[in-house]
Amino acid sequence: MEAASNKIVHRDGITDDAFTSDSGDIPEKYIRTNEHRASAVVGEDEPHELPVVDMARLLDPESSASETSKLGSACRDWGFFQARTTAPAVTCRIFQSPDDDSFNLFALVSAAAHKPWSRRGCDAADEGQHRAVLRLATRRQERRGGPRRRLRGLRPPLQQAVEAGLGGERDTHHPAGPGQEHGALANKSTNVQGCARGVPGASAAVTKLVARLLGAMAADRGVGREALVGAFAGKRQSVAIHHYPPCRHPGKVIGNTAHTDGLALAVLLHADDTPGLQVLRGGRWFPVRPPPGGAGLVVNVGDILHILTNGAYRSVEHRVVADAARRGRTTAVVFQDASVGGLVAPLPDLLRGGAAEAARYKSIPRLEYLKVRFSALAKRTGFLESLKL
Ligand SMILES: O=C(O)CCC(=O)C(=O)O
Numbered sequence: 234m235e236a237a238s239n240k241i242v243h244r245d246g247i248t249d250d251a252f253t254s255d256s257g258d259i260p261e262k263y264i265r266t267n268e269h270r271a272s273a274v275v276g277e278d279e280p281h282e283l284p285v286v287d288m289a290r291l292l293d294p295e296s297s298a299s300e301t302s303k304l305g306s307a308c309r310d311w312g313f314f315q316a317r318t319t320a321p322a323v324t325c326r327i328f329q330s331p332d333d334d335s336f337n338l339f340a341l342v343s344a345a346a347h348k349p350w351s352r353r354g355c356d357a358a359d360e361g362q363h364r365a366v367l368r369l370a371t372r373r374q375e376r377r378g379g380p381r382r383r384l385r386g387l388r389p390p391l392q393q394a395v396e397a398g399l400g401g402e403r404d405t406h407h408p409a410g411p412g413q414e415h416g417a418l419a420n421k422s423t424n425v426q427g428c429a430r431g432v433p434g435a436s437a438a439v440t441k442l443v444a445r446l447l448g449a450m451a452a453d454r455g456v457g458r459e460a461l462v463g464a465f466a467g468k469r470q471s472v473a474i475h476h477y478p479p480c481r482h483p484g485k486v487i488g489n490t491a492h493t494d495g496l497a498l499a500v501l502l503h504a505d506d507t508p509g510l511q512v513l514r515g516g517r518w519f520p521v522r523p524p525p526g527g528a529g530l531v532v533n534v535g536d537i538l539h540i541l542t543n544g545a546y547r548s549v550e551h552r553v554v555a556d557a558a559r560r561g562r563t564t565a566v567v568f569q570d571a572s573v574g575g576l577v578a579p580l581p582d583l584l585r586g587g588a589a590e591a592a593r594y595k596s597i598p599r600l601e602y603l604k605v606r607f608s609a610l611a612k613r614t615g616f617l618e619s620l621k622l
């Protein structure tokens with residue numbers, strides 16, 4: 234029987250089922266076949282590629298206008314694009330070489346993937362990642378008398394993010410079947426805290442990349458650079474690191490259920506070339522191929538940027554499917570927050586002047602926005618729709 238997709242799976246349960254059963258079947262409660270059936274996946278035979286924005290061309294005055302318009306179309310049509318960059322600063326700082334002792338994410342992720350289940354709590358991704366994050370952050374606060382003490386030493390943007398629960402621990406697990414040892418789960422996400430030493434460098438590199446993209450987005454949207462860059466300046470940044478172990482039954486479980494990202498912009502780094510990410514476009518799932526050789530990042534519009542641009546740039550659903558053949562998949566996602574004067578609202582510059590647009594979304598205080606989004610996730614109701622005017 235197919236499991237209801239909204240079942241909550243606790244990690245304690247996973248431990249028992251995944252390691253004590255030897256039947257080779259996937260426990261019914263982990264099956265997400267219905268999610269695979271929900272929409273068609275575009276096959277290998279239909280050529281497609283995520284739009285590519287070349288960062289060097291974006292900066293070069295000769296090519297900047299045409300690359301800016303490519304960027305704008307990508308954000309309108311796909312909500313996703315690949316930012317091609319040859320500068321190794323971003324990727325290297327997050328996924329540093331395993332030989333470098335100062336910060337070794339590979340070791341961290343691999344330790345997370347192989348350690349026995351701890352009992353720190355786990356919620357299935359389909360309950361909503363952000364809810365899980367919030368709950369874990371709250372528990373952490375209760376246990377330790379507030380996260381501030383534990384986070385001493387982190388630089389402010391990251392510290393704020395973790396305090397807000399946005400960069401907190403994520404543990405969303407879906408077992409792929411017992412007997413698969415450590416490959417029994419389709420998604421293990423770990424948190425930034427263990428990577429604290431390496432993150433500030435990566436955070437600075439991502440901030441720079443994001444500022445460049447925002448400058449071009451502002452030009453494309455016809456607002457002053459400061460209007461958009463200012464909405465992001467000094468705002469929270471958080472990082473989620475995901476590890477998706479290989480899975481023998483990729484068509485039955487899901488690595489990361491379909492969702493849109495709640496913050497403003499997400500920058501995704503692939504640590505390997507295992508595919509898995511799929512983007513919903515025109516009712517079909519488009520598989521995203523990891524940029525070859527790590528020469529690029531996948532960027533997507535989140536709900537807040539959707540609202541800031543008055544709906545011109547689209548926050549689209551995406552998901553991660555499991556892969557049976559390869560050794561697993563590891564990604565890091567840097568989320569960037571934004572708001573205008575404490576509000577999540579269309580950029581005021583879009584609503585005034587000669588080319589003024591009518592506001593298509595309500596303006597709501599940021600805290601209320603977060604609250605509404607969490608409860609919408611819990612109830613599985615359309616969130617952006619509920620803010621539409
Ligand atoms: O791991 C991936 O490819 C995507 C993860 C994701 O969508 C997220 O963290 O919001």
Ligand SMILES: [Fe+2]
Pocket residue numbers: 492493494499551
């Ligand atoms: Fe996402």
